[in-house]
Every structure is written in structure tokens, then in C-alpha cells.
Amino acid sequence: MKAAVYYETGGPEVFRYEDLPDPTCHPRGILVRVEAVSIEGGDVLSRAGGVLATTPHVVGYQAAGTIVEVGEQVTDRQEGQRVVTTAPFGSHAELRSVPVSSSWVIPDGLATEDAATVPVPFGTADDCLFEFGRLQAGETVLIQGAGGGVGVAAVQLAKRAGATVIGAASQDEKLEALRAYGLDHGVNYRTADLVSSVMSLTEGRGCDLVVDPVGGNVLQGSLACLAYRGRAITVGNASRESRLVDLGGLGQGNQSITGVYLGAELARGSRAYDMIAGHLRDMAAGSLRAVIDRRFPLAEAEEAHRYIESRQAFGRVLLIP
Ligand SMILES: NC(=O)c1ccc[n+]([C@@H]2O[C@H](COP(=O)([O-])OP(=O)(O)OC[C@H]3O[C@@H](n4cnc5c(N)ncnc54)[C@H](OP(=O)(O)O)[C@@H]3O)[C@@H](O)[C@H]2O)c1
Numbered sequence: 001m002k003a004a005v006y007y008e009t010g011g012p013e014v015f016r017y018e019d020l021p022d023p024t025c026h027p028r029g030i031l032v033r034v035e036a037v038s039i040e041g042g043d044v045l046s047r048a049g050g051v052l053a054t055t056p057h058v059v060g061y062q063a064a065g066t067i068v069e070v071g072e073q074v075t076d077r078q079e080g081q082r083v084v085t086t087a088p089f090g091s092h093a094e095l096r097s098v099p100v101s102s103s104w105v106i107p108d109g110l111a112t113e114d115a116a117t118v119p120v121p122f123g124t125a126d127d128c129l130f131e132f133g134r135l136q137a138g139e140t141v142l143i144q145g146a147g148g149g150v151g152v153a154a155v156q157l158a159k160r161a162g163a164t165v166i167g168a169a170s171q172d173e174k175l176e177a178l179r180a181y182g183l184d185h186g187v188n189y190r191t192a193d194l195v196s197s198v199m200s201l202t203e204g205r206g207c208d209l210v211v212d213p214v215g216g217n218v219l220q221g222s223l224a225c226l227a228y229r230g231r232a233i234t235v236g237n238a239s240r241e242s243r244l245v246d247l248g249g250l251g252q253g254n255q256s257i258t259g260v261y262l263g264a265e266l267a268r269g270s271r272a273y274d275m276i277a278g279h280l281r282d283m284a285a286g287s288l289r290a291v292i293d294r295r296f297p298l299a300e301a302e303e304a305h306r307y308i309e310s311r312q313a314f315g316r317v318l319l320i321p
Helices: 041-048 119-131 149-160 172-181 194-201 216-224 262-266 271-285 298-309
Strands: 002-005 016-019 029-038 062-070 082-086 095-099 103-105 140-143 164-169 185-188 207-212 226-234 256-259 292-297 316-320
Touching: 002 298, 016 298, 029 082, 041 298, 062 095, 082 095, 082 119, 103 271, 119 149, 119 207, 119 262, 119 271, 140 149, 149 164, 149 172, 164 172, 164 194, 172 185, 185 194, 194 216, 207 216, 216 226, 262 271, 292 298, 298 316
Parallel strands: 140 164, 140 207, 164 185, 207 226, 226 256, 292 316
Antiparallel strands: 002 016, 029 062, 029 095, 029 316, 062 082, 082 103
């Protein structure tokens, strides 16, 4: 099979487009011909640094396609079915072998490309908002990195639940586009002070919940935006800045901060798996929407990652094998 691989971490230029042996199908797994790779925020971070699990390495959490082989112990999947898959790596390739438990059958009426954008961003956003963030109708939520994959999912889910949604991003164009997905107020943190803007939008009260996939200095600002009894969720470090934050102010307002990792939930029982199956059904029914900015051929993984790192991407960028 063809794959976008790298032999060392670094900038997007580390990608090579090469032939690799086809992966084999595990007895409890499926082999999938990939039709759409969703480049996740974590894929960009994995490529930029850290230890390689394999060499050459095929990066990537999430891809959708068609089953071409079913493991001998699998009873609930068939060749020819369309599925979306997640795994710690391996999405940037023509073929992908995953445990059946890391796959969701794509409902009729949902395009394979759209399904490719669902499990990690929507599952993560849902857990940040509701399972751990306890968001209620009528509350106000601030979504940092609102134009990213997790961000656009969080904006849609929060609005659907009856919250007032404030989003922060680096460009007015992203904030304007987010209005179609439910954003009530946008703050461009490059041209306005985030904390004072949020305080002004909430009449000095602050936000009941902040979802922060950016980290670093942005996370410090997130804590400063909390209302009395406000909850902050730290769910990523897209900024790649230091994760040290000063928690000194939280006690005075009975505020809290919680870390969220979807993988830990998927590894424990069926709740998170079923939640994501629900997102796929909702997208097929039209109550959630995939946000796909651009498509690149798999051979152009370098250009696709470069585009994401330029901070212009809105929602998801796909690779098409
Ligand atoms: N814990 C979990 O289970 C989990 C699950 C999914 C993702 N994550 C993490 O959440 C983070 C976001 O994921 P994602 O898929 O939403 O990523 P994404 O689609 O690439 O979006 C990231 C957003 O972060 C903002 N950002 C701020 N500083 C940045 C910087 N220095 N470089 C790049 N972007 C920057 C960008 O918006 P602006 O330019 O508008 O600021 C961008 O829209 C990642 O760290 C990812 O690893 C964690």
C-alpha cells in the first residue's frame, strides 16, 4: 500500500510518500480501504515531536473507508460495509487494520468523508461539555480554539443543548463562519483582550464553563474567564506552550479545572462508544454537521499539515488516498 510516512519527527517536510507492506487483519479486527483521512490536531502534534511507535511511522488517529477483510472471530461486520475508525496511529495510508471495537458502521445517508470527521472531535467535545463539564441549558460556555476540529464540534453541541456560546479564534473569518454553526459571540484574541471581552459579554459574571484545547497562556486566560463555581476543562495543548498554570485564583470562586481524555473513556465500557454512534446518527439526520475545509491527496500530506499549521484551517482538513 501507499502511505505518508516519516522516519523522524519534525516539521511537515518529514513526510515521505512510500510503499509499505499491506497491514494484516487481526482475528478480532477488520482491514479497511481508506477513503478519507481526517487530520486530527493530535496528528500534527505527534508528527512535530515525541517518540516514534514504529519506523517508518504512519501517523494518524482517524480515517473512514470500506471493509475489505473481516477477522475470523468477528461476527458483526461484513466486507463492503462503510466504517469510520480510530486508533493511536496508522490513518495516513491506503489500508488500515484496526480492532473491530475501534470502528463504527457509517449510517445510511451519511457521506464517508463526513463520517471521517466525527469520532474524536465530537466525542471529545461532548465529554468536555456534558460528561465532565456538566453544561446546562441557559449557561454560558467559552470554547477556545473554536475554529478547530474539537472547537466546531463543541460549538454545535453546546448550542443544541441550549447554552449561550462564546468562541475564541485568531481570525475574524473563522468567527464569522462559526455563526452558521451556533456561535452567539466571537472574540478574536489577536485584536481584543480575551478576558475583558468575555467579562463584558457576560456583564462581569464570567462563564459557567470553558473548554480549552489550546493550553499554555490561553489556559491561564480560560481560568480568568470563569464565573463563580465555573468549570474549566483542559483537553489539549494545540499551542505547544508550557502547561504550567497558576491555580491560585480558583479557590476564591469555588471554581474547578478538569482534564479530559476521550481515549480513557473509550477504553472503559460502552458509554463513549455509544455516544459517538449517536453523533454519527445525528449527522446522518442533519442535526450535526461535518465542517470540511479542504481536501488534499494522501501524497500531499506535507502540504496538508503545513496548511493546518498556518492556522488558516477551519474545521477539518482531509487526505484522500
Ligand atoms: N484529550 C483528548 O481526548 C483530545 C481529543 C482530541 C483533541 N485533543 C487535543 O485538542 C487539541 C485541539 O485538537 P483539534 O483537533 O481541535 O485541533 P485543530 O483542529 O488543529 O485546531 C486547533 C486550534 O487551536 C488553535 N491554536 C491556538 N494556538 C495554536 C498553535 N500554536 N498552533 C496551532 N493551532 C493553535 C487554532 O485556532 P486559532 O488559530 O484560531 O487560535 C486551531 O483552530 C490538540 O492539542 C489535540 O491533541 C485532545
